[in-house]
Amino acid sequence: KQEVTQIPAALSVPEGENLVLNCSFTDSAIYNLQWFRQDPGKGLTSLLLIQSSQREQTSGRLNASLDKSSGRSTLYIAASQPGDSATYLCAVHTGGFKTIFGAGTRLFVKA
């Protein structure tokens, strides 16, 4: 059974700091891995999607990596800003209807 774990559960950093969020999964048989951002009252927004055959994806200050063999993904946020404060969720798509979500990392960036 696929399980997705995110560490840490919460993180507080000063503005401008570079940071890494971690996601681990137990089964390497995946179609893709997505990182979402969740803001209160606004649902989930997809940030980056890494296909099974890819190693990383970049969008602006965000970079996500995928290492299937070790069951790990990281989301790197460069030069963090207060507007980056949100909960970040990792989700693994295992095919068909199944997408398994982690519990998320709650990020607070202090001005």
Place this chain on the structure above:
Amino acid sequence: DADVTQTPRNRITKTGKRIMLECSQTKGHDRMYWYRQDPGLGLQLIYYSFDVKDINKGEISDGYSVSRQAQAKFSLSLESAIPNQTALYFCATSDGTGATDTQYFGPGTRLTVL
């Protein structure tokens, strides 16, 4: 306008009441999903539908039912609400394109059962 909308956004109800949460999408996707989110837990799949005539139970379907009225509309009902159904409920859609399949979420409905 948002691609995936949910109504109501907040709902407080009493134990034993029947309630319906509604979801509409303008993305033209065939696949729609209902999830619930509890504090400290990942999203759990309640029901999913791959088209209007295809509805399937997810991992936590007990106590819930759904209706797919059209490609764009997917409703979730709680037949007799109980307090442990208090949660944040999300509707989502996807285009089902395999390795690039992306889910698009509505803003959520916060449900409280007293």
